[in-house]
Amino acid sequence: MVDTDTERARRVLELADALLDAETAAVASALADVAPDVAREVRELLDVDGSGVELESFEVTEALAYAMDVPEPVAFAPDGYELHERIGRGAMGEVYRATQLVPRREVALKRVDGDGLREAQALADASHPAIPAVYAVGETPGCAYVAMELVRGEPLGAWSARASVGDRLDLLERLCRAVHAIHGAGVLHRDLKAANVLVDATGPRLVDFGLAVDVEGSDGGLAGTLRTMADEVLAGGAATVQSDVFSLACLIVEVCTGELAMPPGRTPAAQRRARASWTPPSPDGPLGSIVARGLAEPALRYRTAEALADDLHRLRTGRIPHAHAATPVERLGLLGRRHRRTIGWAVAVLAALSVGAGWPVVRQVLHERAAEARVDQVLADGQGGTGGDIERLTGLLALEVVQGTDAADRARLARAAAYRTAGDTDRELEDLALVFAAGGPSRPVAASRLAGILAERRQWSAVDAVWPSVPDAGRRAELSAAAGAGLRDAQRDGLPGMVGIILRGRRTAWRARELWPVDGGFVGYLPGTGLVMGPSLERQPVEAW
Numbered sequence: 019m020v021d022t023d024t025e026r027a028r029r030v031l032e033l034a035d036a037l038l039d040a041e042t043a044a045v046a047s048a049l050a051d052v053a054p055d056v057a058r059e060v061r062e063l064l065d066v067d068g069s070g071v072e073l074e075s076f077e078v079t080e081a082l083a084y085a086m087d088v089p090e091p092v093a094f095a096p097d098g099y100e101l102h103e104r105i106g107r108g109a110m111g112e113v114y115r116a117t118q119l120v121p122r123r124e125v126a127l128k129r130v131d132g133d134g135l136r137e138a139q140a141l142a143d144a145s146h147p148a149i150p151a152v153y154a155v156g157e158t159p160g161c162a163y164v165a166m167e168l169v170r171g172e173p174l175g176a177w178s179a180r181a182s183v184g185d186r187l188d189l190l191e192r193l194c195r196a197v198h199a200i201h202g203a204g205v206l207h208r209d210l211k212a213a214n215v216l217v218d219a220t221g222p223r224l225v226d227f228g229l230a231v232d233v234e235g236s237d238g239g240l241a242g243t244l245r246t247m248a249d250e251v252l253a254g255g256a257a258t259v260q261s262d263v264f265s266l267a268c269l270i271v272e273v274c275t276g277e278l279a280m281p282p283g284r285t286p287a288a289q290r291r292a293r294a295s296w297t298p299p300s301p302d303g304p305l306g307s308i309v310a311r312g313l314a315e316p317a318l319r320y321r322t323a324e325a326l327a328d329d330l331h332r333l334r335t336g337r338i339p340h341a342h343a344a345t346p347v348e349r350l351g352l353l354g355r356r357h358r359r360t361i362g363w364a365v366a367v368l369a370a371l372s373v374g375a376g377w378p379v380v381r382q383v384l385h386e387r388a389a390e391a392r393v394d395q396v397l398a399d400g401q402g403g404t405g406g407d408i409e410r411l412t413g414l415l416a417l418e419v420v421q422g423t424d425a426a427d428r429a430r431l432a433r434a435a436a437y438r439t440a441g442d443t444d445r446e447l448e449d450l451a452l453v454f455a456a457g458g459p460s461r462p463v464a465a466s467r468l469a470g471i472l473a474e475r476r477q478w479s480a481v482d483a484v485w486p487s488v489p490d491a492g493r494r495a496e497l498s499a500a501a502g503a504g505l506r507d508a509q510r511d512g513l514p515g516m517v518g519i520i521l522r523g524r525r526t527a528w529r530a531r532e533l534w535p536v537d538g539g540f541v542g543y544l545p546g547t548g549l550v551m552g553p554s555l556e557r558q559p560v561e562a563w
Contacts, residue, residue, distance in 0.1 A: 096158040099127055099165070106226075118153065118165055125153055125165045138164040144203035148196030148222050169223045171216030178273045186273050187305075187334045193222045194266055194327035200224075201259050201323060208257050209242045210265035212272055244289045245280045250316060252286050252293075260316050263323055267312025270330075275299050279313070304333050307342035407436045427453045427460035434467065447471055454484065462489040469497050478503075 095101065099116045105126070106113035116127040130138065135155050142152035150167035157163070178186055193215065200207060207224070214226040244252065248264035251257050271279035277299040283289030298313060300306040308329050311320055320326045320341075329339035411433040434449035450471070453464035465487035472480045478501045485497035 094129060094158070094161060094163075096127070096156060096163050099125070101127065115168060116165070123153075124168045126150070126168045128164045128166065129161050130164055135162050135164070138166075141200065141203065141205060144199045144205065146196045146199040147220055148192060148224055149199065150223060150225065169216055169218065169225050171218035171223055171225075174212045174215040174217055174222070174269075174273065177217040179276070183274070184334065187330055189217065189222050190266075190270055190273060191327050191330040191334065193224075193269070194323045194330065196222065196224060197262055197266060198323040198327065201262070206257050206259065207262050207265075209246075210262055210269060211243050211246045212269060215269075244283050244286065245278060247289070248316075249290075249293070252290055254286075258316075259322060260319050263312055263320050263326055266323060266326060267309050270305075270309055270312065271299060271301075274301050274305060279309075304339050304342040308333065308339050311341040408433060408440065411436065424458045424460065427456055427458045427464070431460055431463060431467075434464075443471065454487070461487055466490070466493070469493075473497065473500060 094112070094114075098119050100119065102115045102117070104112055105115045112129050114127045116125050117123070118125045135157075138152050138155045141149060150169050152164060152166050154165040155162070156165075178189075181189070197207060197210065209226065210224075214224060216223045216225050242251070242257075242265075246265045246268040248257075248261035251261050268279035271277065279298050281289070281292035281296045283292045298309070300309050308326070311318065311329075312326055313319075320329075325340075329341055332339045411429050430449040430453045434446045434453075437443070437446035437449065447468070450464045450468040453460050454468055465484050466489065469481055469484045469488055472478075472484065481497055482501040485494055485501060488494045488497060
């Protein structure tokens with residue numbers, strides 16, 4: 019059976035190799051008298067039925083050699099490693115999951131040739147989060163090896179199908195910068211495609227450098243995936259930094275549109291013919307201009323992967339990419355996205371003046387703008403959760419220019435986060451309650467945090483007042499159900515009465531529907547007004563009021 023299988027495999031691959039350049043009709047004629055099972059496998063290899071599986075000519079050559087009577091490779095068992103299973107086979111040879119014994123860790127152990135050792139050293143020099151770490155290189159009788167970080171991640175195609183546009187642009191920018199780091203270390207990748215990118219918690223990871231060569235060492239030999247190969251390489255030219263840029267532009271198209279940038283083609287000749295009448299799918303607007311420059315002939319293409327990354331960054335941050343000749347309307351739109359708040363205040367001032375509202379309204383607009391500026395400055399200077407941050411934010415909230423503005427709510431949210439980091443949940447709760455009661459733009463954020471704290475404390479009447487303002491629909495449903503169940507279970511625990519609160523030195527009191535003890539004080543819920551606080555500023559039992 020083994021001999022029969024081997025003979026069939028040899029026959030399939032010989033036919034596939036002979037028919038690579040043939041048109042569909044010629045393939046059908048050549049296979050007419052071939053055994054049905056062999057013909058079926060040949061058609062699958064050649065993608066005659068249009069299944070989308072693309073076979074490269076060098077892959078057939080390798081597979082054919084593998085099916086012939088080639089001697090078994092020398093046993094691969096480098097000292098210091100335990101081999102587990104083979105996890106890949108590609109242009110560079112076999113890749114194994116292995117355990118490095120000292121220090122003990124899982125690695126990807128790759129067999130390489132002598133050139134591969136030089137590229138591995140260059141990759142080790144190209145320190146970048148997207149490039150797997152090179153742990154060790156060495157030689158064993160008959161071959162050399164590289165021990166690299168074992169990357170576990172999600173395929174790029176699956177990740178991009180559910181990622182937002184902003185997340186996709188961010189990932190593509192980081193990927194371009196990783197390729198620039200490789201180029202800076204003197205290495206060309208030559209096979210940049212979605213299949214060679216995984217996405218883990220840290221971002222994109224390039225996982226296959228089997229076709230990498232020195233930047234100055236490409237001799238024009240055909241290597242890589244035809245549908246992402248630059249036109250000049252496809253025509254027999256040498257791979258360059260710019261040919262990797264071409265492949266990156268193909269990736270941008272695939273990630274952002276879900277379509278292939280270039281047509282399928284089984285051979286370089288077939289690929290060139292297909293491209294002659296092919297219009298690459300392209301995103302609209304500035305991103306389309308970036309793609310067009312990335313796929314252009316070398317004289318017009320981005321000169322480096324970093325230049326491509328910079329244009330993606332400009333687009334992602336609301337600036338006009340260098341590749342794009344923006345219309346006046348696009349320039350205004352991008353300017354508005356970059357300076358939305360400033361333009362918003364200017365429009366508000368102009369609107370107030372245009373309707374004859376007079377100086378009082380304009381002064382209020384300018385007052386709000388000044389408050390926003392002060393809050394922005396303090397929040398930008400903060401360190402997050404330190405006593406110094408709490409002190410700065412408290413001082414900010416005491417300023418007259420800030421009091422009574424939406425900016426004050428933003429400052430209170432920041433101070434609430436600082437209190438949480440410091441472990442003072444009572445004061446965190448108090449700031450969140452004040453933001454919630456103010457009813458401004460920050461209310462949904464405050465409601466989300468507030469509802470979580472109140473649910474943990476099982477203060478269900480308060481949760482019942484807060485949950486309608488929580489922005490996430492799923493979370494609202496959870497909180498509503500929990501509050502309803504909690505109120506039914508705790509109907510006898512209500513304590514109608516008066517709750518007193520000291521705010522800014524003024525004592526006030528309201529009739530509360532329900533009170534809950536909190537560390538010696540009380541929280542009271544007032545129907546129609548939301549949440550009213552009274553735990554940390556005055557710690558006296560309710561009877562004292």
